Amino acid sequence: MRRLLLPGLVVAAAGALLWVLAFGVASQGADTSIEASLARGVRPPAPNQSLALPVLGSNARERLAAFRGKVVVLNVFASWCDPCKAEAPILEQEQRKLARSGATVLGVTYLDNSSDSQAFVRQEHITYPVVRDVDGTFVRSFGTTGVPETFIIDRSGRVAAVRRYQIDSGWLNQVVTPLLREHA
Amino acid sequence: MTRVGALLAVLILALSASAAGASAATPRASLTDIENDVMCVACREPLAVSQSPQANSERAFIKALIAQGQTKPEIERALVAQYGPAVLGKPPAHGFNLTVYVLPPAILLVGIIVLFVTLPRWRARERAARTATPRLDPADARRVEEDLAQFTG
Numbered sequence: 391m392r393r394l395l396l397p398g399l400v401v402a403a404a405g406a407l408l409w410v411l412a413f414g415v416a417s418q419g420a421d422t423s424i425e426a427s428l429a430r431g432v433r434p435p436a437p438n439q440s441l442a443l444p445v446l447g448s449n450a451r452e453r454l455a456a457f458r459g460k461v462v463v464l465n466v467f468a469s470w471c472d473p474c475k476a477e478a479p480i481l482e483q484e485q486r487k488l489a490r491s492g493a494t495v496l497g498v499t500y501l502d503n504s505s506d507s508q509a510f511v512r513q514e515h516i517t518y519p520v521v522r523d524v525d526g527t528f529v530r531s532f533g534t535t536g537v538p539e540t541f542i543i544d545r546s547g548r549v550a551a552v553r554r555y556q557i558d559s560g561w562l563n564q565v566v567t568p569l570l571r572e573h574a
Numbered sequence: 575m576t577r578v579g580a581l582l583a584v585l586i587l588a589l590s591a592s593a594a595g596a597s598a599a600t601p602r603a604s605l606t607d608i609e610n611d612v613m614c615v616a617c618r619e620p621l622a623v624s625q626s627p628q629a630n631s632e633r634a635f636i637k638a639l640i641a642q643g644q645t646k647p648e649i650e651r652a653l654v655a656q657y658g659p660a661v662l663g664k665p666p667a668h669g670f671n672l673t674v675y676v677l678p679p680a681i682l683l684v685g686i687i688v689l690f691v692t693l694p695r696w697r698a699r700e701r702a703a704r705t706a707t708p709r710l711d712p713a714d715a716r717r718v719e720e721d722l723a724q725f726t727g
Contacts, residue, residue, distance in 0.1 A: 396692060403684065410673055468616075470631040501616045501628055503635050503656040525658030536616065 421533035424541075424549050433548035436464075436541070437531035443521035446499060447508050452521050454496070455547065461493035461569045462543040463562070466529050468502035469510035473556035474538045478514040480559050484566070485518040491570045492545075494518060500529050500537055544569050603646040608636055611663045612653055620663060632657070 427434040439458075442451035454462070465481055467474035485495040497520035499507040504522060511520055523529050532541055532549075542551040542565050551565040609622040616628035635656065639649045653661045665671035710718065 396688065399684075399688070403681070407677075410677065413670070468628065468631075470627040472627070501657060503631070506631055506635070524656065526660070 421530075424533055424552055428549070428552065433544060433550050436543050436547050436549050438528050439547055441528050443498070443523055443528055446497075446504060446511065446520040446522055452519060454543070457494060457496065457543075458547050459492070459545050461488070461491075461545055461566060463488065463493070463495040463566065464498060464532075464541040464543055465495060465557075466498045466500050466523075466532075466534050466537055466539045466541075467510075468500055468537045469506040470502065471537045475510075475514070477538060477540075477557050478510075478516065480557060480562065481518070482514065482516055483559070484562055485516075488566070488570075493566070493570060496521070498523050498529060500526060500534065542566060542569065545572060603640050603644065603649055605633065605636055605640060608640075608646060608649055609633070612636075612650070612661050613663055615657045615660050632661075 424434055436454060439455040440453055442453050444450075445452050454464070463481065463484060465477075467478075481495050481497075488494055495518040497511075497516065497518060499520060499522045502510075502522075507520070507522065510516075526534075529539075532539070534554075536554075538556055540553045540557050541549050544550045550569055553561060606622075610620065612621050612632070613619065614621050614624035614626055614629035614632060617624050617626045621629055621632060632653070636649060636653070639652055644652070650662065659666045665674055667675050
């Protein structure tokens with residue numbers, strides 16, 4: 391029995407190390423639960439709606455929950471990202487339409503410094519509200535791993551559609567227009 | 575005595591020189607130094623080796639802060655404020671990241687304890703095996719006795 395003690399300890403230590411490694415790798419994986427729910431025809435509640443995020447260029451804070459009752463086009467972007475630059479005019483154009491229909495685009499900067507984000511907002515003539523997610527807590531709860539990503543949130547605060555790459559106006563019209571006719 | 579005195583003088587000189595160096599103004603931060611200690615947060619690799627657009631943006635941010643005369647710790651704090659704690663090469667010591675700091679010394683400690691316990695036993699066993707007289711079983715002993723009896727008889 392005592393002869394098995396040392397090999398047993400070594401095996402247990404190796405097992406513990408493998409578990410730590412597996413846990414570490416698994417926790418790095420992307421969360422695709424939103425897509426899985428949408429594939430089942432279920433709109434999942436948007437996560438972390440009460441998390442107060444700093445408004446870009448201001449000391450104020452804003453929560454996604456504050457937009458309840460509106461259709462929200464939540465766009466995660468960064469100033470250094472070329473696809474984000476390409477879709478910015480589409481989103482600004484959409485904002486002008488949405489503002490008349492009780493809806494809004496909400497920009498969330500991710501992996502970007504505030505001065506670059508502000509310069510981007512100025513260059514692209516963005517008029518919709520933009521908040522910053524400094525440590526990525528908010529966007530990671532949506533399964534975001536990069537930019538740009540866009541989430542369409544209905545008037546009840548549920549995610550109705552996702553695009554994890556550059557959007558186009560055709561997709562926006564297709565997913566947003568039916569939601570505008572819905573009531574909270 | 576003179577040799578000891580000279581040695582002491584050299585030691586005192588060396589110590590005073592290093593103290594003077596330490597008390598001098600904090601050296602200017604350099605991009606190369608900071609790049610080695612921070613991450614490109616989008617590509618999850620050290621900034622020093624990354625050439626992605628996000629890394630270039632981060633580098634420009636660091637250069638601007640260096641130009642303002644900020645020190646390395648100040649720049650690192652500014653980077654955390656802009657990009658979150660993931661920007662630091664060394665992860666913060668809480669949650670799962672704690673394993674990075676706890677596991678290596680724990681493994682080393684366990685290894686030392688195992689060696690401390692097992693090495694004396696192995697050595698004792700080896701010593702005993704070297705000094706012990708081999709014992710013959712009765713059948714072999716009888717055969718040896720018979721063989722010897724033939725030669726001596």
